[in-house]
Amino acid sequence: MENKAPIIEINNLSYRYASEDVLKDLNLTVHKGDFLAILGPNGSGKSTLIKLLLQLLKNQKGEIFIYGTPIEKFYAWEKIGFVPQKANAFNTGFPATVYEVVRSGLTKKTGLFHFYPRNVKEKVIDVLRAVEMEDLINRNIGELSGGQQQRVFIARALISDPEIILLDEPTVGIDSKRVASFINLLERLNKEKNITLIMVTHDLSAVINQVTHIAWLNRSLQFHGSVKEFKNINKVNAQSFYQTDLESVSNVQVNGGKH
Amino acid sequence: MFQTFLQYEFLQNSFLTGMIIGIIAPLLGVFIVVRKMSLIADALSHISLSGIAATMLAATYSPFFAGISPLYGGMLFSVIGALFIEKLRSVYKHFEELSIPIIMSIGIGLGVIFISLADGFNNDLFGYLFGSVSAVSRTDLYSIFIIGLLVVLIIIFLYKELFLLAFDEEYGKAQGIRGNIVHLIFIILVALVIAISIRIVGVLLVSSLMTLPVAASMRMAKSFKQTIIFSIIFGEVSVVGGLISAFYLDLAPGGTIVCISAVILIITILYSKKLKYNAR
Numbered sequence: 303m304e305n306k307a308p309i310i311e312i313n314n315l316s317y318r319y320a321s322e323d324v325l326k327d328l329n330l331t332v333h334k335g336d337f338l339a340i341l342g343p344n345g346s347g348k349s350t351l352i353k354l355l356l357q358l359l360k361n362q363k364g365e366i367f368i369y370g371t372p373i374e375k376f377y378a379w380e381k382i383g384f385v386p387q388k389a390n391a392f393n394t395g396f397p398a399t400v401y402e403v404v405r406s407g408l409t410k411k412t413g414l415f416h417f418y419p420r421n422v423k424e425k426v427i428d429v430l431r432a433v434e435m436e437d438l439i440n441r442n443i444g445e446l447s448g449g450q451q452q453r454v455f456i457a458r459a460l461i462s463d464p465e466i467i468l469l470d471e472p473t474v475g476i477d478s479k480r481v482a483s484f485i486n487l488l489e490r491l492n493k494e495k496n497i498t499l500i501m502v503t504h505d506l507s508a509v510i511n512q513v514t515h516i517a518w519l520n521r522s523l524q525f526h527g528s529v530k531e532f533k534n535i536n537k538v539n540a541q542s543f544y545q546t547d548l549e550s551v552s553n554v555q556v557n558g559g560k561h
Numbered sequence: 562m563f564q565t566f567l568q569y570e571f572l573q574n575s576f577l578t579g580m581i582i583g584i585i586a587p588l589l590g591v592f593i594v595v596r597k598m599s600l601i602a603d604a605l606s607h608i609s610l611s612g613i614a615a616t617m618l619a620a621t622y623s624p625f626f627a628g629i630s631p632l633y634g635g636m637l638f639s640v641i642g643a644l645f646i647e648k649l650r651s652v653y654k655h656f657e658e659l660s661i662p663i664i665m666s667i668g669i670g671l672g673v674i675f676i677s678l679a680d681g682f683n684n685d686l687f688g689y690l691f692g693s694v695s696a697v698s699r700t701d702l703y704s705i706f707i708i709g710l711l712v713v714l715i716i717i718f719l720y721k722e723l724f725l726l727a728f729d730e731e732y733g734k735a736q737g738i739r740g741n742i743v744h745l746i747f748i749i750l751v752a753l754v755i756a757i758s759i760r761i762v763g764v765l766l767v768s769s770l771m772t773l774p775v776a777a778s779m780r781m782a783k784s785f786k787q788t789i790i791f792s793i794i795f796g797e798v799s800v801v802g803g804l805i806s807a808f809y810l811d812l813a814p815g816g817t818i819v820c821i822s823a824v825i826l827i828i829t830i831l832y833s834k835k836l837k838y839n840a841r
């Protein structure tokens with residue numbers, strides 16, 4: 303399993319907004335094809351880590367490599383999709399259609415001063431089909447339900463053919479049935495298109511059968527490993543993790559570790 | 562009817578200027594409104610006024626400034642004001658809108674000082690406050706045409722980036738788009754368009770030309786592209802209709818232009834209500 307190419311390498315990463323480290327000496331390697339769930343209590347630095355990986359925040363201490371390139375020198379951002387947390391993503395009165403929103407995911411790939419490619423409409427339809435939203439292509443984005451909007455944002459991330467997608471609590475506010483089909487969609491992208499996924503979530507039980515790896519963050523990295531390793535450490539060292547999450551995990555049948 | 566209207570060169574100048582700003586003011590206005598920065602136009606128009614007043618004041622002292630159209634003084638102050646607004650927005654990250662009243666009061670303050678220093682130009686000043694159909698010279702028109710062309714081209718070529726940053730700034734930045742530079746270019750364009758629109762619409766009403774057509778358009782449009790197209794149509798109808806009626810009825814053009822856009826806005830509100838009712 304570890305012979306796959308490392309896509310993201312994080313070495314001794316620390317970050318602070320004020321005087322206190324929010325992330326402390328983080329070391330983490332993500333390989334191609336991993337589906338990594340990042341867990342941890344509120345304020346444990348999960349969103350901060352995602353923002354650093356997107357360079358929405360600049361590293362202060364430590365290094366991040368993407369495809370072996372120091373992140374400060376990495377420019378191929380179209381290879382990295384991002385699905386933001388729904389609440390702060392956009393203003394619902396914005397007068398744009400699903401089509402326009404999804405198409406805007408091609409902005410970087412198309413390049414400055416260039417126009418969208420000729421076949422942009424087919425591309426939009428393709429990715430909307432992948433998230434089962436092609437019927438709503440001409441709808442106003444603000445008229446959609448939260449779960450539908452989230453699918454549109456996935457489509458926007460997919461349209462630039464990313465190799466990595468980062469998701470920050472993408473299922474907050476989505477009903478449990480929808481969450482299940484959303485997670486299945488992510489699993490399909492991970493398995494069929496070999497897209498590397500890194501997802502922040504509070505609901506481990508919803509994803510434990512789909513993810514391949516788990517990282518447990520609480521300012522510093524408490525655990526990182528495959529789901530199988532997680533199950534083992536889990537029994538031995540239960541106290542170091544969240545009680546509530548542990549309960550839900552132990553209720554879930556893990557159908558063999560995935561690698 | 563149009564014959565008499567177009568007989569006079571000054572009317573031609575105003576009319577063509579009006580047609581240009583009827584396109585570019587609502588075009589920029591769409592991006593301003595969706596970014597919730599509607600008040601920025603008011604701040605910049607007041608700063609422009611102080612630039613205009615400063616040029617006129619300077620002209621009473623030096624013949625060099627007498628040869629310069631106050632339009633350029635207005636543009637200069639407006640662009641400087643725009644740069645300050647961008648700077649203040651980054652200083653007060655969580656109170657971005659604070660930059661607008663700050664710049665607006667500086668603009669009014671400076672303007673009042675310059676005006677009181679030289680009270681010889683009260684008549685002209687009236688035209689700047691409320692707009693005038695007779696104020697545009699041929700050389701002004703040429704500058705306005707070039708700026709109009711520049712605005713349209715830049716918006717076309719930065720459309721993707723402007724849309725993405727307006728809709729979801731964080732995603733744009735995550736894609737590695739240089740949001741700060743795009744914003745800076747955009748706000749400079751806004752400053753220039755406000756400065757040139759003042760001649761016709763007047764300081765006090767210029768912001769309405771950037772917002773009322775957009776407000777009307779958003780009631781009707783189903784997409785962002787349609788929002789832009791309807792905004793330009795409504796803006797153009799208001800400006801052309803307003804200038805013609807201002808000339809024949811001897812009214813201040815700024816007022817007639819704004820009143821026509823207000824009527825369009827009311828019609829679209831009523832009409833979109835009816836559409837929603839029928840759709841049920």
Ligand SMILES: Nc1ncnc2c1ncn2[C@@H]1O[C@H](COP(=O)(O)OP(=O)(O)OP(=O)(O)O)[C@@H](O)[C@H]1O
Pocket residue numbers: 319320324342343344345346347348349350351
């Ligand atoms: N812009 C900011 N300025 C100052 N402190 C911040 C800022 N953003 C986050 N923090 C602090 O950094 C810490 C980590 O925040 P972060 O958003 O990364 O947590 P999180 O793990 O994503 O939490 P949650 O589960 O609530 O989303 C928190 O203590 C928070 O108060």
Ligand SMILES: [Mg+2]
Pocket residue numbers: 348349350470
């Ligand atoms: Mg968070």
